[in-house]
Amino acid sequence: MTVYLSIPGVRPDPVQSQIDLFFAxxxxxxxxxxxxxxxxxxxxxxxxxxxxxxxxxxxPRDQITAHVFRDRFHR
Incomplete structure (x- = not known):
């Protein structure tokens, strides 16, 4: 399950969100x-x-970060 912090007036960057989640x-x-x-x-x-x-x-879109780092980090 993905949870996003919602801050009024701030639109999250989907690329950065996926990177952050991947490393977390x-x-x-x-x-x-x-x-x-x-x-x-x-x-x-x-x-x-x-x-x-x-x-x-x-x-798959939700696996882009894992795909890009597949040679360094295996999940």
């Missing part, structure tokens, strides 16, 4: 900022794709 679920002593920076472009590129295109390449 890992529970590792990882510096997410250093791990994410080199892959942020790929994360944003995939999030910008339509659901149909993501389905074509076999990546």
């Amino acid at each position: 679920e890992l529970g590792l002593g990882v510096n997410p900022e250093r791990a994410v920076a080199p892959r942020l472009g790929e994360l944003k590129r995939l999030h910008a794709m339509s659901d149909a295109r993501l389905e074509e390449i076999g990546v």
Whole structure:
């Protein structure tokens, strides 16, 4: 279950929300900022794709971050 903090007037960034959740679920002593920076472009590129295109390449939208980090962090 995903829980989002709702702050009036602030729209959450779905890419950052998924990154935050991914690393929180890992529970590792990882510096997410250093791990994410080199892959942020790929994360944003995939999030910008339509659901149909993501389905074509076999990546569910809620698994984009896990897909991008599959070589470093296995869940």
